[in-house]
Amino acid sequence: MLLDLLVILTIFSFAIPIAALLTTGTKALYLTASVTMASAVVAGVIHVLFDLPIWVVWMATIVLPSISLVVFRKTRARIKNSLSSIKTSLSEKASLGLTFMFLLLAAISIQPPLKWDARSIWFHHASWLNGPSTFFLEAQYLPAGSWPDYPFAGPALMALAWQLTFQVENLWLATQVIAVSVVLVAAFSAQALIDRFGSNRNWILRTAVLLAFLSAATQVADGYFNAGYQDTLLAASVAALFSAVLANELGKHQRLLMPTLIFIAAANVKQEGFWFAIGALLIATAITTFRKDFWSLLLIPMALGTRALWTAFSQSIGMPDNSHTDKVLERIPLIFSPGSEWSEKVSEVIQTWVIPHSLPFLILTCLSALGIALSGGQGKEKFLLALAAVVTPVGLLGTAVLTYALGETHDLQWWLGTSYTRVTSTFELLAISFAAIAVLVSLEWDTQPAVTNTKRKVRR
């Protein structure tokens, strides 16, 4: 298990030069997971269309550019400068140590590759991508397995790890790739918020927030982050996207490129990934636009563009459409008719699942909003952030509730029972993201003590 961890971290480390030009410090190290995932998605698409092995495309998109960046003196200096804070900052060292500890513990506690969805969807899709492209193309019409139309960020990453280690479908390694990705993406998400909203805070408080966030990430989605499921990876990726847009204070190119890469990763983890990611993106860009960062508006057409590319790809290879959601939009007006089938279904979902399982997180969002509103900082911006603290998680939860209640399903309670706690993990981790912001802005435990001016009386 530890050897597999070393292998996975080595694969991700090839993306460090690229990540270090997009962000700084430990965030650059953590961002390597999202960068590698985005490249794996692209590699998977190119593999299916042109029958090129995934590892070859990864070499062309990550390894060769990274080597070039290190060879050229100017970019090498920038990379070194970007990572220099890790050596000098106590907070960064604590962050790295804590994250590494989580990686180590995740590696030695991997669950056997047996969980239902993990085996029948994600590992299976990884094996389709691991051979010639005919395997993936045939699976679209043969009775070969579940959900051939699902996106494949996770499976492509698994296939990449298999190909680079010459292992034929080692499901334990595949499980660990996802677990490591979850820890790194969650760490990026938390660190971005900590650096943005708690830059002056004492290192102990900053580390406590990171510890809380990473611990929470291991527990959402039924704790399946290291069982091969993709739900926690989706939750962490959407949270990372939100943090990346909100917290990005570098030049305009980094403001566009980093969130775009994270969006490609997040939107391709699961089928609902695009909808959750675009929702988080819209709200984050609303906040940054208010701060007069108009460049971030370009992220929206970029996000829609990546979706258009995926649609074109899926149609070109004849992917079936298994979605439950065709009729959701047209049924929304019907939920306002009392006594209608759809309003009763919405009621059923809220009473049987939202209240017992999600109410604590809804309370957390309200407290977070209050904490942000009471904090210092510019009035209108903090009001917008406080509003987003409620709207973003509740919006995501509402999307999930409407999909369950209004989508095509014959056994609603079975569907809820087998998936609700996993699908709502994105809402939960976003609620925790805003709670982290609230903690950082409320608790004024600063590294530097306040300077007090004392007036000395001058004797004449």
Add this chain to the structure above:
Amino acid sequence: MKPKSLLGVIVLLLIFLVPSSFSISTFKWLEGVASRIESPVTADEQLELDFLSCMERVSESIPSRTNVFIDVPDGNSYFVQRAQDVLYPRLRLVAENPDYIFRVNPMAPSTHANKLLTSENCSGVLIEVENAS
């Protein structure tokens, strides 16, 4: 303590709680790690891993890239899905005109209208491979 600081402390403590069990998430995480270190694979999990290995071993009698029909007489979706993820993509799965039939848990031994290649009991589940061509 200022009200906003008190609220900040409360929110920090709430992040640490796992709402479903009101336990501290860090401790729950460490408990999970400890139980996995103690028992990396439980007895039930080992049984399932053995079953899947056995299923894969039985399928090795079928040449690669031939057309196979998965026959699960009682329609057990677990057997259907596990057979799919073990067999494909090494074998092509088809709904008709197969070269081979991969039968899982037949209610009665097959009449063997086709030539029986392999039959094995995998953890109490009978798996048979027949040549259908």
